[in-house]
Amino acid sequence: MSEVVKLQLIGLAVVGSGALILLLVRAQFVRVIGFVAIVLGLFTLTALSVPQMASLPPVEEKFDIATVKTPTDMATIGQKIFFSKGQCALCHTIGPSESARCPDLKGIGAKLSREFLFESLTQPQAYIYLDYRHGGQPKEYPARMPYINKNPIGLSKNEILSVIAFLQQMSGEPISVSVAELEVPGQAPAAPVKVAQSGPVAVAQAH
């Protein structure tokens, strides 16, 4: 007997006992309970009458360097990180939006160099890039950019590079991050946030 049939039987039994109570019992409170049982049983039976479908979680994917062959692969991984672990999409949108809490990242990969992107992620306060496009007062946003390479988000360098690859791809730019830059675990990491430590890259290549 399938689970649905079992539940249907329970539902029918509940409705039936409710009906019996209404037919046989005179005590008002018990009758009301019978009535409630009928209503609840019918509700369950209605819900059981549509085809049943559970929603399964997707398979959890791990960042595995062995599977990354091309910059496009990196961008694909970067896309996933951007919208989940990196929490970027909690504030940023790609394309204009009413609910944007932070600057729109559409075309950002074309506007900014990858070094500048890396610095914005790891040293968000190093160079505040004011959004002058709209004219007048610089736009104020409700959220403050956190350090992406530190807790609680804590992306690794590989992950940050992937996100940059994704941003460049989304701007219709050739991806300038290469697969060779990824650190293979086990080998001694060569200064994980090298770019970030070499001081602010104060030149925004805005055009």
Added chain:
Amino acid sequence: MGGSLLKPVILIGIVYAILKFVVPNIPGSAPLPASLIFLYLMLTTSGIVIFATLSGESKDAFWNPIQRFMTGENIGGLQVLRYGVLLLFPLMVGWQTYSSTATSDAPPSENRTIHPAPPGEYTGLSNPVPKTPDTIQQGKGFYAAFCSPCHGGNFDGKGPAARGFNPPPANFSDPTTIAMLQESYLFWRIKKGGVGLPIEGMPWKSAMPRWEVELPDEWIWKIIMGEYDGAHQAPRTWE
């Protein structure tokens, strides 16, 4: 047995006839599934019961004949009918049980979600290709080459190959399809195809190819622009 009982029965009959025979014959319509007809009949019945029990008199006029039929004495020839109804009820339950458990070659009714939720990483994308007459034209060209065999040269889901598919290819000129969705949704659907659907979308039903294997992302974005333009629809936006 008063006319007050006859009227509801006739009313339900009329509603049923309309749903079963009139609605399907309206141009552009199709027969209603049984589940929908049942739903509407239930609504009609509850309306009748509500209206009949609004006042004491109307409730008596509605309920007394039923009660007399079920429990009254000296109802003459109706006595047989009463036993008939009392017998019929368990028989119906039995038949229902039988028909729901008997093996049959008909596949179970399905409840396929046509537009399931996209994976998170596709929800926030926006079209990186600038919208110019040129790119739209390119998109239409790609559409003609890759999509039109099924989705149709007129964007109406009636391409030459469409008849072979069940479910049929989506009709983009219908305002309840792509006009309800954002461009990023189409990007996901085209890129991942039928097999990329989540379980509630029944990935095994759709024959949509996984175009990421064949086409670069840029082409897909152009196709999306061509599609909206050709079907005279606009994507859903938050601007």
Added chain:
Amino acid sequence: MQQQGGWFQRLLQAGRGHGGMFSALLWAVGLLSLPALAFGADVAPAAATEYRDIPYIGSRNLVWVVAQLHLLLAGFVLGVPIFAWLCEVVAWKTGEKRYDKLAKEFTKLLTSAYATTALFGGILLFLLISFYPKLMNYLTDIFFPSFIVYCLLFLVETMTLYLYWYGWDAMQDGHKKTFHIFLGFMLNFFAFFIMIVPNSWATFQASPVVLAEGSDIARAWAATWNPTWWPVNIHRLIANVVLGGYICGAYAGIRYLSARNAEERDHYDWMGYVGNFIGVFGLLPLPFAGYWLMREIYQYNQQMGITLMGGFLSWLFILQAMLIGVLFLGSNYYFWLGITYRIPGSELKYRKSMLSMLIILLLCLGVWMTPHSLVASLEEARKMGGTHHPLLGVFGVMSAKMTVSNLMILVTFMSFIMYWRAGKEETAGWAKAAKALMSALLVLAGIAVVVLGVWGYFVPAIIRINYFSTSQVMIVLFVMLTITPLTALLLKSAKTTTEMVWGKMPPRAGYALVLNAIMVILLMTLMGYARSSSRVHWHVYGVLRDSSQYAFSPALGYAAGIMALNTFLFCMIVAFIFWVATMSDKAKASHS
């Protein structure tokens, strides 16, 4: 809608600037929590256990049942004071003692209901700590300042409640009564904060915001102001009024059914009337609040919006339409029964208008309940060309649903006005003109709503959502806000032709009241499931993944079984509370 939302939030944020007391409280909490910080630093990193389970029942099911019961009880405990306070104010203003008696009768329930709610809250907390250590660590880390605020709020709420209840008889006259009313207000004021603080934890799970470095309070504050916090607060506040009203109705219905003498019948008939009235009063604006919430969710994350409206949970909304439909029908039915039974001789006069209202309601309901993706056999699906019906498929989208729900609200409002005016004759000279104006308004509003709804198919979604749906809501609200005072003015000078007769309602009226209450409770359990499963496989949406064996969302039928169980358990608990609270009254009544 978004503009209003922004406006509202700004107002509240502005209010924060003046709320010196509140920020002082926050500071106090911050200072108090310093030792806790030091304590926390000593503790080694938590053990790797992420989830625990119990056999047979399953941890998720147990948490589900307990959380739902806690929430329902909380809704009851927060709804009843609003209800009782409103009644008390009415009694105070009009001098009608029976309202005061009613308010007191319900406040009496509060002390035991309050304890039960806290009990279930405690059980829930222990279960969550035991079963979901990973999630609870995460949330505690962000929210511990507001955990402490919550405890403090509980202290003041409890004190206020005790003063309010035990001081009822002592504070009956003059200034004392004014103070008592003020106490009632404070009770609701604190209760509101008791509601919105945990709301922020739950809404953060559904719509988290990014947390930059900062003090603990700054982080908790940032997390509290997440996009769905205020929509949920408003929606829940209104829904609590509805729950309180309908439960009062159901209680009256049951007591009416088992009443032994004419006096009891009179009293409980009247109480049922008041309960239904307050329930409908809250029900009318509720869909608007729901719409705002839904819109914020959609805007926050498209995936979540589609999961709810068009994806995995779309059938849930058909069930929701069914329940709301029954609720609307039930409430109208009760109004209509009231007209025919309580106002002798009015039956024939109103029968025609009742029939037309019923037909409109049923047609609207038919549209609302028509799903976009239909359940069809292979044969049927082939004939339709897919699971969308080519003609009726247009009923399946938002434009149609918005239109019919607005129409149903209008019709229910008409019922309400009709009931209000029944048995009275307007004497004012301008009565004719006013009545013509009112009917013209109603008809025009109905037409405008339908026109906007149909037009909505031919404009881009964003125009429909931002302008058309909003205008529909505005039109309906405008009609309600103009006709209500107009009718009140009209009836001020009216003479009563037929007195209302209490205690003549048939038993089915009592059952209708019970049915309405069950529908409201079922709706709350249903939407609890919707809220929880719209997060799909995330504890905190997009941030903290659910990696337990219960990361899947159960199918609707199974969920409906648990919802029904929750509803039943809640009804039994409430019945028990009522029984305990009225035991001494009955004893007293039998002695005298």
